[in-house]
Amino acid sequence: MSYKILYAEDEPFLAQIVSDNLKSKGYEVLQAADGQTALEIFKEAKPDICLLDIMMPLKDGYTVAEDIRKINAGTPIIFLSAKSLGEDVVKGFKSGGNDYLKKPFSMVELIVRIDALLARFTGVQQTGNSQTLYQFGNCKLDTVNQQLQTSAGNYDLSYKEASLLEMLILHKNAVLERQEALMKIWGDDSYYNANSMNVFMAHLRKMLKDEPHVQIMGIRGVGYKLIC
Structure with missing residues (x-):
């Protein structure tokens, strides 16, 4: 199964690198360069998971996450941000995020986190403890x-x-x-x-x-x- 990822990032070079890596792993990537476009893509495409930068034009990542939660409470959201203070992380979770990854990050770590959230939210079983x-x-x-x-x-x-x-x-x-x-x-x-x-x-x-x-x-x- 090919999962759809909404990826919102306004830095073109980083967006291209991350997107190409995700596609090489078999994901379908829906890119947005600003928060408003990200929200519109979410409404139309119904992605399986969202990767949101925080500092974006038109709508920041916190606002996009809050808007997504009004539409769907179950789609997992990962924040990808250079903002790393404790209050930034807490604000990310309060706005609806499920995980928070500090830039710069490794693609290996990002993919592990994506797979873990997809496993939890789509019912795909991982090896190990099955109690929930x-x-x-x-x-x-x-x-x-x-x-x-x-x-x-x-x-x-x-x-x-x-x-x-x-x-x-x-x-x-x-x-x-x-x-x-x-x-x-x-x-x-x-x-x-x-x-x-x-x-x-x-x-x-x-x-x-x-x-x-x-x-x-x-x-x-x-x-x-x-x-x-």
Whole structure:
């Protein structure tokens, strides 16, 4: 099956390189050089996944993602951006993104992330753990729909947040080593990725802060432990 990718990027040279690489892997690529065109293509072509730059003419990537979510809540979105501050990443997920990849990025990493999101959202099974629903404390995690249910309400998770929480659950009451999580979810344990994981872990803790029987404990220099 050939998946359709909406790719919105206003830098022509980068857009051509990424597009050619994706096409060489068998994807059908629908290119847009501005946010308004990207939204129009989304409405007409119904792509399987969207890759959005943030700083674009006419509509920025955050706005395009918000508009896409009004039309379709289930199409996965990956932000590709040079904006890498914690607040930029959080804003990306709040606007409807499922993943966030900092420029410059490797095509290998981008394709891994695309395949992972397509597997989750289209039902294509990957090897490994096939469980998708988890109960811990009074909470439930749905990894397919990337949703966390707590006593305070329901939360939409990013791909990485859902993956991190799943790993914590699988290691519950034992230590999840930082390096293991970084290598499995990010693909490497660089300083930037370690800081990125800290942002996602803080967000998970915030969502679980009102759960008296659930706690994510940091083990200094080692990793994290989900106590439940």
